[in-house]
Amino acid sequence: SKRKNPSYGKRGMTLEDDINDSNQYYLDRGIAVIHKKPTPVQIVQVDYPARSAAVIKEAYFKQASTTDYNGIYKGKYIDFEAKETKNTTSFPFNNFHLHQIEHMRNIIKQRGICFVILRFSTTDELFLLEAKELLVFWERMENGGRKSMTKDEVREKGHRIILGFQPRIDYIKILDNIYQLDSST
Template identity: 55%
Template sequence: MNIKYPDGTSYNKTSNNLKKNKTVFADRGMTLEEEINQSNEYYRSHDIAVIYKKPIPLQIVKVDYPKRSKAVVKEAYFRQPSTTDYNGIYNRKYVDFEAKETKHKTLFPFTNFHTHQIEHLRKCLKLGGICFVIMRFVTLNEYYILPASILIKYWDLQNSPNGKKSISHEDVVKYAVRITPGYNPVLPYLEACDKMVNTMEEK
């Protein structure tokens, strides 16, 4: 299916969530998105947090009907630029975050993000939200929760004379909180979120 942004440019599946739906992790057989969704179900059922994946606002423009009882969407556009993957309420605070992954071992490229996503996180932070990105280094099988403030800092620096188009794995380890996969929930990222918030408050 061909999905396009409002300006007509094609949706890059390589750096977005549609890619995740096709990725199978050898250790669990689940995608990062599935791990987060399953964890969110656990958090909701135990009254810990109410967090959902945001629906994608699509405008369907072309549909084929190979069978009378079956429709296949061939082309669609985003009605508006997508923001981040997830949002909700935790500890009486608004939570907003993105989930991304890379096969790079030494860096996390900014091509995984879009300017409107960064600006959305910037505004949510300004209004007091808890904002972050869950990063997975696929090859290393490592999960991290990186504060949005750090992501934004490095994003802004990329346009400076010595700026880089990525954040190094070394800096992710330095500024992020590592998430250790579990059983219930399968990805206990809110525990890491608590550590992240406490660390930031101490500073």
């Protein structure tokens, strides 16, 4: 998710930037409190120079054991992951990690709101897909089926997100619709 593609790169914004900006928009207006978790890093060596800040001199990226984003909206626990693909006809599972899938299963069991934001980067199309739907396709793969969801499947089971100005990615609006949260307060 750190690679840039030409069309997105024009704006100089990544999917992650857009989500972070949207979260900031929600936070500033008291709508929701949702943050990206820091990148997990294994720190091996730290230098403590006199009179200045500690410097990490050796560290390694660790695989995340959870999804990247979580927080709260109207009393509900919110948890999601964002992924993109350059594929135009399907969304491959190879950039989902088993740990993340297991985390999603755990969140569903605890009655959290869990989903993925999927971006087809070539056409700049975004979808919100509930984790329970993603798991159906994941389990199909585990049972020997295809290692991806077709774009038609994502279209059918997911919810299209139209890029906006403010917030860029208004996934809260989609959640309001799916879970009727807008009328609950």
